Amino acid sequence: MAKFILRRLLNTTFVVLGLSTLVFFVLRVIPGDPAALLLPPTAPKEAVDALRLSLGLDQPLYIQYVRFLQGILHGDLGNSYRLKLPATALIAQNLPPTFQLAITSLLVAIIIAVPLGILAASRRGSALDVFIQNLALLCQSTPIFWLGLVFIQVFAVKLRVLPAISGTKLRGLVMPAMMTLPVALLPVLLKTTRSEYVKASQEDFIRTAQALGLPRWRILVYTLRAVLVPLITLIGMQFGYLLGGAMIVEYVFARPGIGSLAIGAVAARDFPLVQAVVIFTSGVFLIINLITDITYSFLDPRIRYQEASA
Amino acid sequence: MTFRLTMEKIRDNLFLSVCMVILLAFIISAIFAPFLSPHSPYDTDIYRRLLPPFWEANGSTQYLLGTDGLGRDVLSRLIYGARISLTVGMGAVLISAFLGTFIGLCAGFFGGVIDQILMRLTDIQLGFPFFMFTIVLLTVLEPSLLTIIIVLGVSLWVSYARVIRAMVLSLRTQEFVLAAKVLGASSFRIIRKYLLPLIFSQVLVLATLQFADVILIEGSLSFLGIGIQPPTPSWGTMLMEGRPYFSVQGSLALLPGIAMLVSVLALARIADSLRGIFGI
Numbered sequence: 001m002a003k004f005i006l007r008r009l010l011n012t013t014f015v016v017l018g019l020s021t022l023v024f025f026v027l028r029v030i031p032g033d034p035a036a037l038l039l040p041p042t043a044p045k046e047a048v049d050a051l052r053l054s055l056g057l058d059q060p061l062y063i064q065y066v067r068f069l070q071g072i073l074h075g076d077l078g079n080s081y082r083l084k085l086p087a088t089a090l091i092a093q094n095l096p097p098t099f100q101l102a103i104t105s106l107l108v109a110i111i112i113a114v115p116l117g118i119l120a121a122s123r124r125g126s127a128l129d130v131f132i133q134n135l136a137l138l139c140q141s142t143p144i145f146w147l148g149l150v151f152i153q154v155f156a157v158k159l160r161v162l163p164a165i166s167g168t169k170l171r172g173l174v175m176p177a178m179m180t181l182p183v184a185l186l187p188v189l190l191k192t193t194r195s196e197y198v199k200a201s202q203e204d205f206i207r208t209a210q211a212l213g214l215p216r217w218r219i220l221v222y223t224l225r226a227v228l229v230p231l232i233t234l235i236g237m238q239f240g241y242l243l244g245g246a247m248i249v250e251y252v253f254a255r256p257g258i259g260s261l262a263i264g265a266v267a268a269r270d271f272p273l274v275q276a277v278v279i280f281t282s283g284v285f286l287i288i289n290l291i292t293d294i295t296y297s298f299l300d301p302r303i304r305y306q307e308a309s310a
Numbered sequence: 311m312t313f314r315l316t317m318e319k320i321r322d323n324l325f326l327s328v329c330m331v332i333l334l335a336f337i338i339s340a341i342f343a344p345f346l347s348p349h350s351p352y353d354t355d356i357y358r359r360l361l362p363p364f365w366e367a368n369g370s371t372q373y374l375l376g377t378d379g380l381g382r383d384v385l386s387r388l389i390y391g392a393r394i395s396l397t398v399g400m401g402a403v404l405i406s407a408f409l410g411t412f413i414g415l416c417a418g419f420f421g422g423v424i425d426q427i428l429m430r431l432t433d434i435q436l437g438f439p440f441f442m443f444t445i446v447l448l449t450v451l452e453p454s455l456l457t458i459i460i461v462l463g464v465s466l467w468v469s470y471a472r473v474i475r476a477m478v479l480s481l482r483t484q485e486f487v488l489a490a491k492v493l494g495a496s497s498f499r500i501i502r503k504y505l506l507p508l509i510f511s512q513v514l515v516l517a518t519l520q521f522a523d524v525i526l527i528e529g530s531l532s533f534l535g536i537g538i539q540p541p542t543p544s545w546g547t548m549l550m551e552g553r554p555y556f557s558v559q560g561s562l563a564l565l566p567g568i569a570m571l572v573s574v575l576a577l578a579r580i581a582d583s584l585r586g587i588f589g590i
Contacts, residue, residue, distance in 0.1 A: 011433075018434045026450055137582070141575035143526050145533050146549060146567030149556065157557050244441030248530050262442070263534060266449045274449055278442045285439050 008293055012286050019282050024068055027271045028061060038081055055081075077276035082268045087276030090261060098257035101249065102242050104173060105181035106235065113186050114231075117193025118224075124198060132190070140187035144245060148180045148252035165254045176253045184245045185238060192234050193227060200226035229296050236292025240285050326583050329576040336573050339389045340396040347386035348374070351543045355381035360559045378548070378562055379555045387543035388569050394544040395573065398459055398528045399521045405463025407517050410470025411509065415501060417471065418478025428471070435468050444527075448536045458537055462524055470516055474509055481505060511588040518581035522574045529570050545570045 035052035052058050056067065071078060077087040120132040155175060156164035163172050200206065200223045209219050247259025254260075258277060265273035339346055359381035362369045369376065375384040417428040435443070443465050451457040481487060482505075490500050531537030532546025540547050545566040552562035 014430075015433050018430075019438065022434070023446060026446060029450060137578055138575065141522065141526075141571055141578050143529050143567055143570050143574075145530055146563075146570065149549065149553070149563050150567065153556055153560060153563055240439030240441070243439045247441060248534065251534060262445060263536075266445055266536060269449065271449070274446065278438070278446055281442055282438050 004297065005294055008290055012290050015286060016279075016283055020069070020072060020279050021065075023275050023278050024065060027275055028064075072279070077279060078272035080265070080270055080273040080276075082265075082270040082273070087273050088280075090273065091258065091276065091280050094256055094258050094261045097255055098243075098246055098250070098259065100173065101177050101181065101246050101255065101257065104177035105185060105246075106238075106242065108178050109182040109185035109189055110235075112182065113189035114193050117190045118197055120190075121194045121197035121201070133194075136187040136190045139183045142183055144180055144184045145248045145252050147183060148176065148249060151175050151179055152252070172253075172255075176249045176255060180252070181242075181245050181249045185242065188234065188238065189231070192230060196227045196230045197223060229299050232296055232299070233292055236288050236295075239288045243281055243285070326579065329579040332572055332576040333580065336392050336576075337396060340393040343389050343393045347383070347389040348372075349383035349386045351382060351387040351390040352541055353382060357381070360555060362559060363561050363565075366561075375565060376559065376561055378552055380551075384548075384562070384565060387548055388545070388565060390543040391545040391548060391566065391569065392573070394455070394538055394542065395525045395528065395570070397455065398462065398538075399524045401459035402462035402466065402524045403517050403521050405460065406466040406520065407470055407513055409464065410467035411474050411513055413467065414471040414474025415478055415505065415509075418475040419482060419497065419501060419505070425475075429475075432468050432471055435465070440465060444531065445536065448531070453536055453539055455538060455542070458528060458531065462527060466520060466524070469520070470513065473512060473516065477509055477512060478505060481508060511584075515581055515584050515588065518577055518584060522577035522581065525570060525574050525577070 035048050035055060035057055039048055039051060056064060059067075068078070075088065077091075079086055080090060083090060116132050116135075120129045123129050152164045152175070155162040162175050165172070203226065206219060206223060209222055243258070246257065247262060249255070250257040250259040251263055258281065262274065262277045264270075265277060355377075358373070358377055359379055361373050361377040361381075363376040363384070364371055364374050366376075373383050373385070375388065378384055378387070413428050413431075417425040438446075444461055447461045447465070448457070451461065487500060487504055490504055495503075528537055528544065529546035529549075532544045533550045535550060538544035538547050540551055548566040549563070552559075552566075556563040
């Protein structure tokens with residue numbers, strides 16, 4: 001087990017390093033002088049030179065790269081050009097609202113998707129099953145930013161029951177986190193629950209349980225346990241998707257958060273901030289994948305054995 | 311029982327045929343946009359701005375779906391929007407399908423070091439949350455139709471590569487492939503004659519599904535302002551530009567979204583039945 005975790009950890013470190021390098025060089029390829037971009041066009045040449053010097057942009061690329069790597073090791077992701085603040089502080093400040101949005105949406109999606117998936121699977125081929133599957137298809141095809149706009153029109157402008165601009169208060173969370181973003185997460189969760197439940201209920205151990213005449217709720221518990229592993233993997237893997245969705249939803253509902261931070265940074269061509277947000281989110285994404293891997297190898301010993309023999 | 315089955319088949323096919331018709335309608339409007347649209351999608355007129363669609367009071371038949379905040383004909387812009395969606399979809403899907411299939415084939419067929427390198431590449435690509443990846447690229451490159459196509463094309467190949475690699479890994483030890491190898495067929499010939507035909511159906515299903523995804527992604531990016539740039543009429547930019555007028559003219563918020571929803575739904579449904587037909 002320790003060996004398994006160690007190998008995964010090494011692998012993740014390698015990928016994070018590769019990613020950071022890639023981001024660093026991709027963002028340095030851009031033509032134009034950031035120092036000149038930051039100052040008004042009428043700024044004297046001395047001011048541009050001074051700024052370039054203070055940003056360390058006069059150094060050769062490989063020295064900038066080494067400094068960048070040193071920074072990462074010290075938990076320093078550079079300073080935002082525009083806001084003149086450390087990128088890590090900006091990220092820390094914008095993390096809670098995104099976290100709140102993401103967790104609420106994920107929970108709402110799971111609460112709706114898992115029972116529906118089980119219902120569809122246990123009445124396979126019925127009209128209800130077809131209906132639920134078409135519902136998933138409809139959700140999958142809905143552009144969520146548009147759905148958010150429509151909700152704002154209906155619930156904020158016409159009915160005036162919910163705020164259009166979402167703060168961190170519970171009422172502001174209803175439209176983005178309970179009505180809009182879950183729609184994007186629902187289809188995959190639902191489909192996976194359904195197909196895994198169907199698969200699990202055909203397994204030998206379930207047939208044995210049925211033959212032994214165990215009560216239905218116990219059989220349900222056994223089946224659910226088998227569904228749990230693929231579902232957890234999926235939820236871990238959906239994090240990246242969740243982040244993209246959260247970004248759009250934050251924009252639509254004017255919520256503060258990592259997404260808004262990133263969009264603002266892109267719009268202002270604030271490269272250090274873009275770089276920091278990308279490295280941070282990718283890092284979180286990889287760590288979540290790592291945790292997912294470890295969790296399910298705890299839940300399902302078969303995976304552990306496979307890893308050990310591989 | 312047989313009656314129920316028949317009914318089910320008809321109902322299934324009915325939904326499917328509707329989807330086919332929708333897809334066809336979108337392709338036709340995309341190709342023949344200049345002939346089908348009643349007005350130019352770029353002509354502005356301050357005196358006829360924010361006209362309502364024909365079913366509302368004051369709606370005219372001259373501007374069937376009304377006009378936007380700059381007085382441009384919404385129907386014409388929607389028709390040209392189909393052209394943008396389908397161009398981006400086709401372009402991105404072609405690039406990613408070719409790239410992904412090629413990488414998956416090489417990794418699965420040759421194995422060893424090539425496989426290792428290509429799979430690490432896939433890991434790195436998967437390490438980026440997809441949206442972040444597109445955003446970095448779109449920050450560096452000036453957003454235009456071509457850059458969107460290329461950026462989406464190079465960020466979406468992973469799903470093909472993984473699936474195709476897994477398929478090739480299991481196919482390559484099968485007897486007909488081994489037999490071809492013993493008979494002295496070159497790698498290229500084995501791939502072309504024996505592997506590609508078997509992989510094709512899988513690629514087709516993935517491509518159809520991805521086409522739908524790309525339409526949604528392009529819409530989101532354009533809405534965020536880092537995709538297709540105004541005044542080019544994309545469904546996403548129409549929503550972005552119409553946003554200040556939504557409370558005055560609600561149809562500006564509804565119509566582009568419905569166009570997107572309907573075309574994506576049709577594509578996703580068709581991909582589902584293709585999957586059923588090919589038995590994947």
